[in-house]
Amino acid sequence: MSSAVQAGAVLEGRAPAGDRPARRRRRRRSERVGWLFILPATAHLLLFALVPIGFSLYLSFHEWTSPSFLGAPFVGFDNYISLFSDDPFWHAMWNTAYYTVLSVPIGMAVSLALAVVVNQKLRGMNVFRAVFFMPVITSWVAVSVIWITLLSPDAGLVNYLFDVLHLPAQNWLDDPHAAMFAIVLINTWKTAGFSMVIWLAGLQAVPRELLEAASIDGAGKWRQFRSVTLPLLAPTTIFLVITGVIGGFQVFTPMYVITEGGPLGSTDVAVYHIYQRAFEEFSMGYASAQAWVLFAVIFVVTLIQLWFIRRRGESNLI
Amino acid sequence: MSRRKTTVLGLLRAAPTYAILTLLGAFMLVPFLWMVTTSLKPSGTTFSYPPDLIPDTFDFGNYVNLFTLAPFAKYVLNSVVVTVLTVVGQLAFCASAAYGFARLSFTGSKSVFVLFLATMMIPFQVTMIPLFLIVFKLNWVNTYQGLIVPGISSAFAIFLLRQAFLTIPRDYQDAARIDGANEFTVFFRIFLPLVKPALATVAVFAFMGTWNDLLWPLLIARDEKMRTVELGLAYFNVTSSAYEQPNWPLMMAASVVSLLPVVLVYICAQRYFVAGISLSGVKG
Numbered sequence: 001m002s003s004a005v006q007a008g009a010v011l012e013g014r015a016p017a018g019d020r021p022a023r024r025r026r027r028r029r030s031e032r033v034g035w036l037f038i039l040p041a042t043a044h045l046l047l048f049a050l051v052p053i054g055f056s057l058y059l060s061f062h063e064w065t066s067p068s069f070l071g072a073p074f075v076g077f078d079n080y081i082s083l084f085s086d087d088p089f090w091h092a093m094w095n096t097a098y099y100t101v102l103s104v105p106i107g108m109a110v111s112l113a114l115a116v117v118v119n120q121k122l123r124g125m126n127v128f129r130a131v132f133f134m135p136v137i138t139s140w141v142a143v144s145v146i147w148i149t150l151l152s153p154d155a156g157l158v159n160y161l162f163d164v165l166h167l168p169a170q171n172w173l174d175d176p177h178a179a180m181f182a183i184v185l186i187n188t189w190k191t192a193g194f195s196m197v198i199w200l201a202g203l204q205a206v207p208r209e210l211l212e213a214a215s216i217d218g219a220g221k222w223r224q225f226r227s228v229t230l231p232l233l234a235p236t237t238i239f240l241v242i243t244g245v246i247g248g249f250q251v252f253t254p255m256y257v258i259t260e261g262g263p264l265g266s267t268d269v270a271v272y273h274i275y276q277r278a279f280e281e282f283s284m285g286y287a288s289a290q291a292w293v294l295f296a297v298i299f300v301v302t303l304i305q306l307w308f309i310r311r312r313g314e315s316n317l318i
Numbered sequence: 319m320s321r322r323k324t325t326v327l328g329l330l331r332a333a334p335t336y337a338i339l340t341l342l343g344a345f346m347l348v349p350f351l352w353m354v355t356t357s358l359k360p361s362g363t364t365f366s367y368p369p370d371l372i373p374d375t376f377d378f379g380n381y382v383n384l385f386t387l388a389p390f391a392k393y394v395l396n397s398v399v400v401t402v403l404t405v406v407g408q409l410a411f412c413a414s415a416a417y418g419f420a421r422l423s424f425t426g427s428k429s430v431f432v433l434f435l436a437t438m439m440i441p442f443q444v445t446m447i448p449l450f451l452i453v454f455k456l457n458w459v460n461t462y463q464g465l466i467v468p469g470i471s472s473a474f475a476i477f478l479l480r481q482a483f484l485t486i487p488r489d490y491q492d493a494a495r496i497d498g499a500n501e502f503t504v505f506f507r508i509f510l511p512l513v514k515p516a517l518a519t520v521a522v523f524a525f526m527g528t529w530n531d532l533l534w535p536l537l538i539a540r541d542e543k544m545r546t547v548e549l550g551l552a553y554f555n556v557t558s559s560a561y562e563q564p565n566w567p568l569m570m571a572a573s574v575v576s577l578l579p580v581v582l583v584y585i586c587a588q589r590y591f592v593a594g595i596s597l598s599g600v601k602g
C-alpha cells in the first residue's frame with residue numbers, strides 16, 4: 001500500500017513552486033492527511049466521551065429506571081431537587097470528603113518522607129525504590145484481598161503486631177469508627193510509591209548550590225530542608241494536593257471490594273453510592289444527577305484551591 | 319584523608335539510612351510475603367494465632383484448584399485478550415492522532431485538541447452510566463468489544479505522545495519530504511521509531527490500567543464466561559463473604575496469578591513506569 005501512495009506523492013510533489021493551483025491542491029491534500037491522522041481517535045472521542053457526557057446530562061433530567069428503557073419521562077429538575085433531601089447521598093458525600101481530607105495529607109507526608117530517604121546516592125537504592133513501588137503496580141482487588149486478611153481482628157498480622165507492642169487490638173473493618181481509617185491506611189500503603197516518584201523528581205530539581213550555601217550559613221539538615229527544599233517543592237506540593245483531592249473524591253474500588261460501603265454505611269462514598277443507585281437499583285437518571293453534583297463539587301473544590309494558590313502569589317506555578 | 323577512611327566513614331554514616339530503608343521496605347513487602355505464603359497453605363485453612371508467616375509445608379494445591387475448581391484459565395485468557403487489544407488500540411489510535419496534532423497543520427486541529435483535553439476533566443462516573451447504556455444498546459454487554467472498544471483511545475496518551483512528537487526537530491520531517499517520502503512514510507519510518515520511549519510508557523500504562531481495572535468489567539462482563547482476572551478475584555470475595563468465610567489460601571493464589579504479568583512487565587519496563595509518572599507530574 002505504502003509504495004503506491006508514495007509514488008503518488010512524488011508525482012504531486014514535483015509541481016513547480018510557483019504553480020498556484022498545485023500549491024492549493026497540496027494544501028487541500030495536507031488538510032485531508034491531517035484529518036486522516038486524527039480521525040480514528042476523534043471518532044472514538046465523539047462516540048465514547050462527548051456523546052456520553054451529553055447523554056448523561058439528558059439522563060439526569062429524566063426518570064430512567066431500566067437499561068433498555070427508551071422514551072423515559074422528562075422530569076425537569078426533579079432529580080436534582082430530590083437530591084437536597086436525600087440524606088444517604090449527603091452522608092456518602094460527607095464520607096467522601098472525610099476520606100479525602102484524611103488520605104491526601106497522610107499520603108503526601110508519607111510519600112515525601114520516602115522520597116527524601118530514597119533521594120540519597122547509596123548502593124542498592126534502586127532496589128529500595130522498586131520495592132516501594134511494588135504496591136503501586138498491584139491491583140486494588142489484590143491489595144484488598146491481602147489487607148482484609150492482614151486486618152482480620154482475631155488472626156490478622158496487624159493486630160498481632162499491636163499485641164506485641166502492647167496496644168489494644170482493633171476491630172479494623174467491622175468498626176464503623178475504624179473502617180474508613182483502615183482504608184486510608186491501605187490507600188497510603190498502596191499509593192505512596194507513586195507520589196514518591198513525583199516528589200523525587202521535585203527533589204532532584206533542587207539546586208545543590210542553594211543547599212551548600214545554606215549549609216555554609218550554618219543551617220543544619222532539618223533547617224535546609226524546611227527553608228530551602230520545601231519552598232522549592234511548592235509546584236510539586238500543589239500538583240499532588242490538587243490531583244490527590246480530585247482522586248480522593250473519586251475513590252471506589254476499596255469500598256466496593258473491602259467494605260461494601262459498610263459497616264453501617266461508614267465507608268459509603270459518593271462513587272460507590274452512585275454505582276449502587278445506577279446498577280443495583282437501576283435509577284439511572286437519578287444516579288446521573290448525583291454524578292453531576294459530584295462533578296460540580298470536585299470542580300468547585302478545585303477552583304477554590306486554585307484561588308487560594310493565586311492569592312498567595314504563586315500563580316506562576318499552575 | 320585516605321580513601322579507606324572515607325569509605326568506612328561513609329558506611330557508618332549510611333548505616334542509619336539503610337536501617338530505615340530496610341524497615342520501610344519490610345512494611346511494603348511483608349503483605350506480599352503474606353500473600354505468597356498464605357497461597358501455599360492447604361485450601362480452606364483458617365488463620366491461626368499467632369499468625370504463622372512461613373508455613374511448615376508448602377502446598378501448591380491452590381494453584382491447581384484455581385484452574386480446576388474455577389474457570390480461572392478463562393478469566394486469564396479474557397484479561398489477556400482485553401489487555402493486549404486495548405494496548406494495541408491505544409498505541410495505534412493515540413500515536414496517529416498525536417502525530418496529527420503535533421506535526422501537521424490543518425484547520426480545526428487546535429479546537430479538536432482542546433476538546434480532547436477538556437474531556438480529561440470529566441470524571442469517569444459522569445460518563446459511566448451513559449457509556450454502559452450505549453454499550454447495552456449496541457448489544458455489546460458480555461462481549462470482548464464491550465470490554466475493549468470504549469478504552470482503545472485515551473486523551474492522556476494523546477497528550478503524552480504529542481509532547482514527544484513536538485521535541486523532534488522540524489528538519490527531520492523536511493528532509494524526508496525532500497527525499498520524496500509521503501506523510502505516512504514519515505510517520506511510520508521516522509517519527510514512530512524516534513518516540514519509542516513514549517510509546518513504551520503509553521503501552522505500560524494502558525497495560526496496567528486495563529489489567530487492573532475492576533469497575534468497567536464489573537458493568538460489562540455480567541456473564542461468568544466473560545469475567546477478567548480482577549473481576550473473578552473480586553467475585554470470589556464478594557460472593558463467598560455473603561454466606562461463608564472466603565477460601566483465603568485459594569484467593570491468595572488467585573491474587574498471585576493476577577499479579578504475575580504486571581510484575582513481569584514492571585521488571586522489564588521499570589523506567590517507563592517512572593517516566594510516565596514523572597510526565598504526569600509535569601503536566602500540572
